[in-house]
Amino acid sequence: MSPASVDELDHVFAALADPTRRAILARLAAGEATVNELVAPFALSQPTISKHLKVLERAGLVSRGRAAQFRPVRLNAAPLADAAQWIGGYRRFWEQSFDRLDAYVQDLKRKEKRNASQRKRK
Secondary structure: OOHHHHHHHHHHHHHHOOHHHHHHHHHHHOOOEOHHHHHOOOOOOHHHHHHHHHHHHHOOOEEEOOEOOEOOEEEOOHHHHHHHHHHHOOHHHHHHHHHHHHHHHHHHHHHHHHHHHHHHHO
């Protein structure tokens, strides 16, 4: 991964760290919206939502268009795909860890069963 893409990934994860920004992205997944439309479901001011949008823009997760006097905000999912790919790289690690844990639990169960049958014989 190149240094530029590491910086981009850092911005994406920093943007996703906030629940309000995640909710904004979820809303934008349904279609573009104006800032005022994005303010409506939150108990936050328009300037606060605008600050969240700036963080999302810096991460490349949203873009703003122009439609007459409106500047609709649109979701840009490409950086999310990059983040998912990075996270997916750890999938094999977790699967192997769970496989080892499962093998360990099965071994414990076999030992317990063996010990239980030996106790019954005594």
